[in-house]
Amino acid sequence: MYSILAVDDDTHFLDIVSGLLQHRKYRVETSNNPTAAIELIDRNNYDCILLDVKMPGIDGISLLDQIIRLKPHVPVIMISGQSSLAIAVKAIKIGAYDFLEKGVETDRLLVTVQNAIAKKSWQEEKHTLLDELQKQFQMIGESEGMQSIFHQIKTIAPTDAKVLIYGETGTGKELVARAIHFNSNRAGKPYIKVNCAAIPETLIESIFFGHVKGSFSGAYMHQTGKFELAHNGTLFLDEIAELNLQAQAKLLRVLQDGEIEKIGATQIQTVDVRIIAATNQNLAGRVANGTFREDLFHRLRVIELEIPPLRARQLDIPLLADFFRMRFSEKYNKRITGFSPQAMNLIMSEKWPGNVRALENLIEKAVIFTKALTIDQETIFTALYSDARDDQLRSQTGSLKEFLEQNEKEFIEKNLVLAKGKKQIAAEMMEIDRATLWKKMRKYKLDNS
Ligand SMILES: Nc1ncnc2c1ncn2[C@@H]1O[C@H](COP(=O)(O)OP(=O)(O)OP(=O)(O)O)[C@@H](O)[C@H]1O
Ligand SMILES: [Mg+2]
Structure with a gap:
């Protein structure tokens, strides 16, 4: 059962509202005293608060301000006797969920309360999902080697520099790539991963840059390339050593001018993508034996991180x-x-x-x-x-x-x-x-x- 607090100096209005909400199976508490209301809010976990804009002694806006500080996740619906656009705007800016007039139809009030509560539980769910996600990608390490890796991640994350991660199989390269992205200014933007070893040679260009429908036989649908998907975010190129020379040339071109050409498209697109690459191979050795382009190698290794074996x-x-x-x-x-x-x-x-x-x-x-x-x-x-x-x-x-x-x-x-x-x-x-x-x-x- 959801619980709601209604705060208003007008007890008649409080009676009406609580009757209405109780009828809809909400648990309702009321208060006609702003100071007592703050105490109640502090002590209880309400799912929604209805708040009068004008009360003697304190105005609703400063009360709203206190509530938002105290319980930022609880939606507050402001109710006003006389409408004033300026106050409504102020309330919404401070963080009120909505602003209603006292004369509002009961259905509108009920729908607003219902939506406010739905949004609150959705946000709570989002928080626990984020927590779970964080837990899933938690990195453990007290050793000197790992402490140094954590330190480097913190230093390089906020820059847009390309990073090349080395490490034996299973050392945590992908976890480090994620950590760099999620500690960077691009954290809210896409993080896209491509496993270079898993793409068939003939599809590399289409997977990197996308294609338009009908651009080659077999292109039944439009395909958005990984670079475009990662726009404004980070592209993680896993197992980079497995790209063949032809694909390396194509990759180099994008890294040089930040432009991608979708197969079959007439226009060139500009993308802003941070590249993180990883390999368990000795890339310098690959350069020496001619299987990895030297120019691409230097472009990728602006910053090099080597994860020590366990x-x-x-x-x-x-x-x-x-x-x-x-x-x-x-x-x-x-x-x-x-x-x-x-x-x-x-x-x-x-x-x-x-x-x-x-x-x-x-x-x-x-x-x-x-x-x-x-x-x-x-x-x-x-x-x-x-x-x-x-x-x-x-x-x-x-x-x-x-x-x-x-x-x-x-x-x-x-x-x-x-x-x-x-x-x-x-x-x-x-x-x-x-x-x-x-x-x-x-x-x-x-x-x-
Ligand atoms: N420091 C760490 N703390 C907690 N879990 C870790 C740590 N390092 C690696 N792991 C876990 O070990 C597994 C392997 O890590 P990850 O996939 O990042 O390694 P990798 O170097 O990319 O491996 P591969 O070379 O096989 O692709 C993952 O399940 C990851 O969560
Ligand atoms: Mg990996």
Whole structure:
């Protein structure tokens, strides 16, 4: 049930309004005293306030001003005995939702109240959506490497400079690109992403610049290009190293003069787009071997950011693990409060070639597998092991013998970690005898000798 406060020195009017609104199933409180009204507003969460423009002792406009400061999200509908355009304009400017005259038809009053409340709940929803979105793109990192990245993001975000982000797979390149956009002056404008590796060569021009209907066979509809979509905002070119030389030439042209030519269109369009590019490749190396244009490379690397791999920021591993534990416990509706120390040791001992994404996947699995309050080392072990096997099955190259041996090696390695290097215990865990374990450790060069 929505609740409404009506404030007016005219108690007769208050009676009429509350009768009307209560009949429509609103909960109504009234006040004929401005000071008492402010206290009520402070203490309660009204969905809407009706406020008289003229009251003895205080005028409605300054009361409105106080209310807006106190509860900026509550819509205030001003009601006036005699209409004055100047006051109405002032009220709306300060932030009143609407301005009505006392003689207004009841239907109009009811519709106005209804719309004001609808807008309020829509705004509240928008706020929680924004919060969720922010949470989704939250970046964790206390390590020196990440602190430096955060610092650089803050410094470069407000400029319009092009940024080239380097980093191994799964280090957070896309997250950094987003952070730059959302901390820039373009935050309210579009953020458009293009994965250069995913576009077929023949479609690149059309995806970048768009085409008009009928401009080539297969162009059944108009298509707006990514550059046009990103106008006034940011265009994130992911996996930039995967563009072929022809596409690189086209991209260079736009970066030079800020003009795009839609396929089949007669006019040239000017666009204002900030470019952020990312790659996990060595672009300088690509330039050296002639597969990436040097002029384009220099245009893109006005600012270069290199995200360190996860193994180079040990400090972040437990923080990220905990962050993902909370995220996935919430997602899967499970109460999981932490990791056992051994589980965390095991996580810390990994090399993380797949970086943060791999850690995230591991913790998601561990949360799904866990039946207890804390995640223990067996669960991490199982999740890690299934990960390694998944990767191998996915790549599906090599002989069966290699596959089995690779798995055997990893299995033994993990058990040795779990057993803290104590071979007797590791052998028992794997249900093999010590001699067999020795033999296999020598075979897989796990004996460090
Ligand atoms: N510092 C961080 N804090 C929280 N989550 C992170 C962090 N870094 C990366 N992630 C998460 O890890 C996953 C991978 O990040 P992202 O997609 O940005 O990496 P990437 O470098 O673009 O990977 P790829 O090279 O595979 O495209 C995402 O789910 C992201 O939310
Ligand atoms: Mg990426």
